[in-house]
Amino acid sequence: MSETKVWIATVFSAVLLFVAVAAVAGSVSAAVAVGEGPAVMITRYEVEPEVLMPGDRGTITVTIKNMDTQSSETEETVENPSYTSKKTTISTRSISAEIETVRLSSSSKEIEWLRDGLQRSEFYNLGALGADESIKISLPIKAAAHARGDRTYFPEVCVEVKNGRDVRFPVPVRVDSSGVEILESDIPSEISASESRQIKIIVANNRPNSVSGVSVLVKSENEELEFTPERIFVGDLGAFEKRELNFTLQTFRKGLSLNKSKSGFEFEVEYKNGENRHSNEFESSVEVRSDADVKLILVNAPESVFRGEIAKLEFDVANGMSKEVKAVSVVPVLPVAPAAGEGAGVGADGVRILPSECFIGDMEEGDVFSASFDLYTGSSQRGDFKIPFRLVFKDADTDDRYESPGYEVVVEVKEPQKKGLPNQMLFVVVLGLCFAAVLLGWVGTRRRRRRGQRRK
Numbered sequence: 001m002s003e004t005k006v007w008i009a010t011v012f013s014a015v016l017l018f019v020a021v022a023a024v025a026g027s028v029s030a031a032v033a034v035g036e037g038p039a040v041m042i043t044r045y046e047v048e049p050e051v052l053m054p055g056d057r058g059t060i061t062v063t064i065k066n067m068d069t070q071s072s073e074t075e076e077t078v079e080n081p082s083y084t085s086k087k088t089t090i091s092t093r094s095i096s097a098e099i100e101t102v103r104l105s106s107s108s109k110e111i112e113w114l115r116d117g118l119q120r121s122e123f124y125n126l127g128a129l130g131a132d133e134s135i136k137i138s139l140p141i142k143a144a145a146h147a148r149g150d151r152t153y154f155p156e157v158c159v160e161v162k163n164g165r166d167v168r169f170p171v172p173v174r175v176d177s178s179g180v181e182i183l184e185s186d187i188p189s190e191i192s193a194s195e196s197r198q199i200k201i202i203v204a205n206n207r208p209n210s211v212s213g214v215s216v217l218v219k220s221e222n223e224e225l226e227f228t229p230e231r232i233f234v235g236d237l238g239a240f241e242k243r244e245l246n247f248t249l250q251t252f253r254k255g256l257s258l259n260k261s262k263s264g265f266e267f268e269v270e271y272k273n274g275e276n277r278h279s280n281e282f283e284s285s286v287e288v289r290s291d292a293d294v295k296l297i298l299v300n301a302p303e304s305v306f307r308g309e310i311a312k313l314e315f316d317v318a319n320g321m322s323k324e325v326k327a328v329s330v331v332p333v334l335p336v337a338p339a340a341g342e343g344a345g346v347g348a349d350g351v352r353i354l355p356s357e358c359f360i361g362d363m364e365e366g367d368v369f370s371a372s373f374d375l376y377t378g379s380s381q382r383g384d385f386k387i388p389f390r391l392v393f394k395d396a397d398t399d400d401r402y403e404s405p406g407y408e409v410v411v412e413v414k415e416p417q418k419k420g421l422p423n424q425m426l427f428v429v430v431l432g433l434c435f436a437a438v439l440l441g442w443v444g445t446r447r448r449r450r451r452g453q454r455r456k
Contacts, residue, residue: 149177
C-alpha cells in the first residue's frame with residue numbers, strides 16, 4: 001500500500017471515529033435533556049379573604065408556570081481547513097409540561113378543600129403547558145368551625161407533572177376569630193318624655209384585614225322610642241379601622257306621653273369577610289322620665305266665680321331641659337261643663353278663653369316665662385268647668401313638634417245673687433233696730449217707775 005493510500009485510510013478512520021463520538025455525545029446529551037424534563041413552578045398565590053374566620057369559606061388561587069424558555073436556533077460549522085464548508089442546522093424545541101393532577105394536602109382538618117359543598121381531593125389532566133406558559137388554579141377552601149383563631153395553617157398545593165418533577169408548595173392561610181363590634185361613645189343614661197337626644201356609637205373593625213358591606217341597624221321592641229335613621233350604611237372598613245356614627249333618639253311620637261320606665265334597645269352590625277356574612281350585637285337602655293322638662297306651672301286660678309264675671313288664670317312656663325327649645329306656646333282647650341244634676345258633660349255655651357293661644361317663642365335652657373288667660377263665663381251653666389291647657393314646642397335640633405301632658409284647671413261657676421236681696425236685708429236690719437229701740441224704751445220706763453216707787 002502506498003503512503004497516499006495509507007494517509008487517506010487514516011484520515012477516513014479518524015473522521016468515522018469523530019462522527020461516532022459526536023453521535024454518541026449527541027445522544028447522551030439528548031437523553032439527559034429528556035431525563036430532566038420541563039421545570040414547573042408555582043410563581044404566585046393568593047388567599048381570599050386574606051384572613052379567614054372560623055367557619056369561613058374562601059379560595060386559594062395559585063399560578064403554575066412552565067419555566068422552560070428554550071427556543072430554536074441555527075449553528076454553522078466548518079469541517080476542514082480547505083474552506084469547503086457544510087451547513088448543519090440543529091433545531092431544539094422546548095418540552096411541554098404535562099400537568100397530571102393538582103390537589104391540596106394538609107396534615108390537619110382545620111383547612112379543607114371544598115367544591116360546591118363537597119370535599120375534593122384533586123384536579124385531573126389539566127393539559128400541557130408550553131414554554132413560559134402559565135395557568136391559574138383556584139382551590140375552594142373552608143376553615144373548620146373548630147379552627148383555632150389567631151393562627152396560621154400551611155396546607156400544601158401539590159402539582160404532579162407527568163414528564164417532569166412534581167411540586168409541593170405550602171400556602172400560609174391565616175385564621176383570626178376577631179370580628180367587627182359596636183362600642184358606646186355617647187349614650188345618655190336618662191331622657192325626658194318630651195326630648196330628643198343624639199346618640200353616638202363607634203363601629204370598630206378589630207380584624208387584621210378589611211371587611212365590606214358594613215351596616216348598622218338600631219331596633220327596639222318599645223314603640224315609644226323612635227330612632228332616626230334606623231340603619232346607616234358604612235361600606236368598607238380597613239384593618240383595625242373605626243368609624244363614629246350618630247343616631248337621634250326621640251322618646252315619644254307626637255302627642256304620645258310616656259310613663260317612667262327603662263327602655264332597652266340594641267344595635268346590630270352586619271358585614272362581610274370575603275363572601276361570608278357575619279353580624280354582632282350591642283345592647284343598651286335609657287331611663288325615660290315621666291315628667292316633661294318643659295313644664296307648665298299653674299300660678300293663680302280662682303276656685304269659683306259668679307256667672308258673668310271674668311276669671312284670671314296665670315301660668316309659668318319653665319324650660320328645664322339642657323338645651324334650647326323653640327316655638328313654645330300654651331293652648332287652652334274649650335271647657336266642658338256638667339249638666340245640671342248629672343255628671344255627663346255638655347257644651348259650655350257662653351264660655352270663652354282669651355287669648356286662644358299664648359305664644360312664647362324660643363326658650364333657652366333655664367328660661368321661665370309667664371302666660372295668662374281670661375275666662376269669660378257669660379251666660380254659661382252653673383257647675384265645675386274642667387279646662388285643659390296644652391304645652392307645645394319644637395326641638396331646636398330636629399325641628400320635631402312635641403306636646404307635654406300640660407295642666408287641667410277646674411273652676412266652679414256659681415249662680416249670681418238676685419237683685420231684691422239687698423232691700424230685704426235692709427228691711428230686716430231696720431226692723432231689728434226698731435225692735436231694739438222699743439226694747440230699750442221699755443227697759444228705761446220700768447227703771448224710772450222703780451225709782452219713783454222707792455222715793456215714796
